[in-house]
Amino acid sequence: MTQHVTGRKPVTSIAMGEGVARRLLSPAVRQRLLAVADVTPQTLTDFDGADLTDVEVLFTSWLCPPLTEKVLSRAPRLRAIIHAAGSVKGHVTEACWKRGLLVSSAAAANAVPVAEFTLASILLAGKRVPEIARRYRAERSARDWEADYPGLGNFQRTVGIVGASRIGRRVIDLLQPFDYDVLVYDPYLSGDLPHARQVDLDTLVASSDIVSLHAPNLPETHHMINAERLAAMRDGSTLINTARAALVDQRALTDETVSGRLHAVLDHTAPEILPPGSLLYDLPNVVVTPHIAGSTGNELARMAHMAIDELTRYAHGSPLQHRVDPHAVLRIA
Structure with a gap:
């Protein structure tokens, strides 16, 4: 589908959670948005009853409602979904792809703080901070x-990166100034990455001092770090999970950390807020954080500005730089 050149500011509706909009759309962001688009007054938190007749672009973020076929039938002029966050799976449905809508994501911007958090966790883990x-x-x-x-x-430690995603690759890049041997596992890789040696998953977990997870949450990745692979990790090694809790058998990990054999840094747990009696809170060899590795605070502006850059390209008929490939969406986060 070719991009639609309007010769004017595209009519754009904001669709996201109210709290998200308050945090994401700072005065500076709103000023930029209004400069490139004709923004409808109301932030849409629900598409029921919303007038979408003239909307050409949806500027979305977290908690955007799903764009079902029924919703799309009321938006005949919709051409693009510009997402000021990472994954689009929550709101971009099969109906959107069938219609040929352009979809862009700010996942590359959200990868920055996650990779920085991971780098800090790796360095602190090596020093047992x-x-x-x-x-x-x-x-x-x-x-x-x-x-x-x-x-x-941290001298000559081995770091294993599970998932050559945007985040995984950025972590590999950030590790270059340090004296690490970097391994990577990803079933879709066809060869070694620069600065990282490709190995199978069992080799990676058995050979690494620190294992960092950056794979998507898919049926085939569910509990990919299971009891057997946790048992194969080196004594005293550290598991870092800034991806999704479902990648790890948390019960088996709890057993390994309670014994003191393994260390862990967990930004995602199941459930997302652990019950007050969870052993993971108080273990000296475990750090649990409340899903803060991704964009928070002033880092939200990075995603917003990336999305506005994409909206500007759309308005000028230029190719989107962060367009989501519908054929790849099933195997990305």
């Missing part, structure tokens, strides 16, 4: 930390 900090705070005394934590440090 979370565990040592807890002990130091509790004991408040000097001790021989190197004796207590043999092998402490």
Whole structure:
């Protein structure tokens, strides 16, 4: 489908959660958006009863309602969905692809903070910072930390990256200034990546000091890090999960971390908010964070500006730089 050249500002509706809109659409972002588009007044949190007759572009983000065939039938002029967030699976339905709508995602912008969070977690894990900090705070005394934590440090560690996604590849790039041996596993890779050696998953988990997950949540990736693969990880190694909780057998991981054999950094858990009695909260070798690796706070502006850049390209009839491939959408996050 060729891009629609309007010669004017495209009529654009904002569709996302109210709270998302408040955080995402800062005055500076709104000013840019109004400069390139004729924005309808109301933020759509539900398409029921919404007048979509003249809407050419939907500017979406988290909590956008699904664009079903019924909704699309009321939007005859809709040509593009510009998503100011990562995954489009929650709202872009098969009906959108059948209609040939242009779809763009700011996943590349959201990959930046996740990769930065991962890099920080890798560096801190090698120095055992979370565990040592807890002990130091509790004991408040000097001790021989190197004796207590043999092998402490980041020199010539092996880091295994599971998933050569945008985030996985960015993590590999960020690791280059450091003295790491980097392994990568991805069934869709046809060869080694620059600065990373491709291996199978079993080899990766058995050979790495730190395993970092960046694969999508698909039926074939469910519990890909199972009890057997956790048991194969090196004693004292660390699992970092900034992807999805479903990739890991959490019960098996809890057993391994309770024993003290493995360490973990978990930005995603099942359920997303662990029950108050979960053992994972208090283990000294586990860091649990409340899904903060992705874009939060002022990082939301990065996604918003990337989306507005795409909307500007659309308005000028230029190719989108971050267009979502409908044939690849089933195997991406």
